[in-house]
Amino acid sequence: MSDASETFDFIIVGAGTAGCLLANRLSADPACRVLLLEAGGRDDYHWIHIPVGYLYCIGNPRTDWLYQTEPDPGLNGRTLRYPRGKVLGGCSSINGMIYMRGQARDYDHWAAVTGDAAWAWDAVLPLFRQHEDHWRGADDLHGAGGEWRVERQRLRWDILDAFAAAARESGIPASDDFNRGDNEGVGYFEVNQRRGVRWNASKGFLRPAAGRANLVVRTGVLADRVLVEQGRATALSVIEGGQQRTLRARRELVLTAGAVNTPALLQRSGIGAGAWLQAQGLPVVHDLPGVGENLQDHLQIRAVFAVEGVRTLNTLANSWLGKLRIATEYALTRSGPMSMAPSQLGCFTRSSPDQRWPNVEYHVQPLSLDAFGEPLHGFDAFTASVCNLNPTARGHVRIRSPRPDEAPAIQANYLSTPEDRQVAADSLRLTRRIADMPALAPYRPREVKPGEQFQSDEELARLAGDIGTTIFHPVGTCRMGRADDPLAVVDPQLRVRGLAGLRVADASVMPTITSGNTNAPTLMIAERAAALIRSGSAT
CATH class of the missing domain: 3.30.410.40 (Cholesterol Oxidase; domain 2)
Structure with a gap:
């Protein structure tokens, strides 16, 4: 059990695909104290690791948030099950294991809409290769010896x-x-497996860092609100063991809770479209209209x-x-x-x-x-x-109440x-x-x-x-963009616009969805975020 208030250099919210990689990279510096939080449990359920076990993980409250979409006119009024990983490894513990980067044009488009060439295909390819352990070995397109195993079926x-x-x-x-x-x-398809067993982000990135004294991993901790003081995100209010606690970040809070839970956390914190927050009876801490908008899915x-x-x-x-x-x-x-x-x-x-x-x-x-x-x-x-692959429809994610245990409304x-x-x-x-x-x-x-x-x-x-x-494949609900983009939530360095000390590094930052499965691009985004943070790109 933690104290009522603790301080870390970095607090990472969400131990999914992106959060596990970030925890590994940031804790590689022994001078940094890193806390990784996960609302779900540990990835010790046997069906996580047997590939066909996704059948028993999706729809299971042990591993899935059990979200559903709102009735959708385009689906003739139907609602859909909307699985999101609620366990160490996040969606990489329950997904289809397909390794897919998308198309080069996806990233060249990101570079164009953000004005930052660092998101172009030629620039992000080394980030994919950095953590890759491809069955073919290393070449100009693939990496070997990294944490993320890619094999043939x-x-x-x-x-x-x-x-x-x-x-x-x-x-x-x-x-x-x-x-x-x-x-x-x-x-x-090529898959994220090792000799016929699922390879998730927890195995790939957390286990190698497990012995680091400066990395703390806590499960069963529900993020409630980001706390902002004088324009800077300084702490996180959480519910742990049924008790409200405050965890403080000296340098940054990094949100990696995914395209559904990251915007929901921001909205609970009073960070979002001001008029909408007021209409819900929520205090406006920071008016940021794009939070929860721009939802895209396949x-x-x-x-x-x-x-x-x-x-x-x-x-x-x-x-x-x-x-x-x-x-x-x-x-x-x-x-x-x-x-x-x-x-x-x-x-x-x-x-x-x-x-x-x-x-x-x-x-x-x-x-x-x-x-x-x-x-x-x-x-x-x-x-x-x-x-x-490139839908033109756009939806949104919006909380129904300030309660962190209530599912948000997902309108695709x-x-x-x-x-x-x-x-x-x-x-x-x-x-x-x-x-x-x-x-x-x-x-x-x-x-x-x-x-x-x-x-x-x-x-x-x-x-x-x-x-x-x-x-x-939900993405885009905290999209990155130029300073003159009124709906951009983060800048090209993944910093939340208008607030210091707060960054987003998950699939929610994608301006447009990639042309394929989204797990590998999410790892790449986290790799870039880690490099930005470690290079001193302050928020």
């Missing part, structure tokens, strides 16, 4: 190989590396095709004998279906010929079900989930723009075109969902609203 499926061949027949090139700056192509549209003459996980896992075989294979070799990432085969391409760059990503799986958490279908099938506004609805319709047509290629013909694919009777743009966009689900 330890299984393959005939139906996925056939889908990849069909994609190539449709004109999509093969790819054996999606992380070179241009991820166009089709191939198996919505996946899941098309299901029944197949014949090839085994998929549906029938393999629907018998006790099949389950025994799966468990035995993993126990003996750490391979097979229990080593599976949620999606194994990836594909990046254009939803229509008029797109300037690959604007959609496929996650292809040798299985099908009605919804996440539901039983597998009783027939063999594959699922081709496609997401719009999926499919709320004509551009996003058109990409959704085009994507479903593209999926059908791939399924019609000769490589898949021996398996006689039959569209089960959404159903080939739906053909028009209007029908397909409406069906996308019926079947679309989040792929769990």
